[in-house]
Amino acid sequence: MTVRTEPAQHAGMRASNLALVLGEVARTSPVSRAQVAARTGLTKSSVSGLVSDLISAGLIQESAPAATERGRPATALNLAPGGVAGLGLEVNVDYLAAVVTDLTGVPRYHHVVRRDNRGREVEEVVADLIDLARTAARSATSQGLPLSGACVAVPGLTVEGAVVRTPNLGWARVDLADAVGEGTGLEVDVENEANLAALGEMWFGGHEHDGAPLRDFVHVSGEIGIGGGIVIGGEVFRGAHAGAGELGHVVVAPD
Numbered sequence: 001m002t003v004r005t006e007p008a009q010h011a012g013m014r015a016s017n018l019a020l021v022l023g024e025v026a027r028t029s030p031v032s033r034a035q036v037a038a039r040t041g042l043t044k045s046s047v048s049g050l051v052s053d054l055i056s057a058g059l060i061q062e063s064a065p066a067a068t069e070r071g072r073p074a075t076a077l078n079l080a081p082g083g084v085a086g087l088g089l090e091v092n093v094d095y096l097a098a099v100v101t102d103l104t105g106v107p108r109y110h111h112v113v114r115r116d117n118r119g120r121e122v123e124e125v126v127a128d129l130i131d132l133a134r135t136a137a138r139s140a141t142s143q144g145l146p147l148s149g150a151c152v153a154v155p156g157l158t159v160e161g162a163v164v165r166t167p168n169l170g171w172a173r174v175d176l177a178d179a180v181g182e183g184t185g186l187e188v189d190v191e192n193e194a195n196l197a198a199l200g201e202m203w204f205g206g207h208e209h210d211g212a213p214l215r216d217f218v219h220v221s222g223e224i225g226i227g228g229g230i231v232i233g234g235e236v237f238r239g240a241h242a243g244a245g246e247l248g249h250v251v252v253a254p255d
Contacts (some may be wrong), residue, residue: 014050017042021050025060027104030076051077057084058084059103079103085140087150087186089133090193092177093117093168093224098136102145105204107138114209122174130183137184150186152176153193155225157242160192164242170226194245195236200230220247 002125024036051126054060090097094116100109108134113132117125133150138146144192153178156166161177181188181244206214215234221227230237237244 024197025077029078032074084148085145087147090153098132100136100140109136126179133184153196155193158190158192159242194227194229198231
């Protein structure tokens with residue numbers, strides 16, 4: 001039996017504050033503890049305790065004193081490139097791909113297998129994807145990077161970890177997250193490839209004219225199929241049936 005050592009409310013609040021501090025370091029590093037406190041509204045003592053936990057977990061690291069500090073120099077905080085990493089996988093019509101990315105956003109492993117997946121049995125494609133994921137995981141291990149989880153991009157509709165429909169592959173109702181999770185031992189999410197590309201554009205790509213991150217836009221993905229990721233207010237808009245961005249081949253002028 002697991003014995004809880006702190007009230008659930010307090011545990012949840014601490015987890016939320018850890019995420020808040022980590023997010024601020026990710027957005028504005030290098031940054032000092034005092035700056036994190038000012039920007040998050042947390043007390044300096046709370047921030048110091050949370051930072052110590054994040055350093056112990058290998059998620060952030062200290063570096064040289066921040067040059068912009070007045071008075072006594074303050075140690076700057078940055079994301080730790082040797083901390084946890086994420087595994088990205090993609091199933092597409094004519095290739096499979098895997099990439100391992102560290103917390104700083106640097107790819108540490110990348111491999112693409114060119115193969116036409118149309119007409120192949122779903123089980124065969126999934127088995128190949130799992131093999132690709134295991135090879136990527138071994139590379140992460142050899143670099144001392146523990147994987148926190150994986151996300152699979154697919155060219156079709158997804159709902160709660162399952163592939164509902166992929167027009168160009170002919171898949172219908174494939175529990176892909178469960179299959180890849182069982183094959184790799186990782187927690188796995190599954191998402192439409194255009195939606196993930198839109199999130200990548202928002203997090204790491206273009207900006208508004210005033211320098212603010214893009215928060216309202218449409219990303220159009222044109223490969224063998226045509227899809228789109230719609231971002232409204234910084235969130236992916238999926239629609240009532242998860243197909244809001246599925247543009248497909250739209251006939252504009254029939255003649």
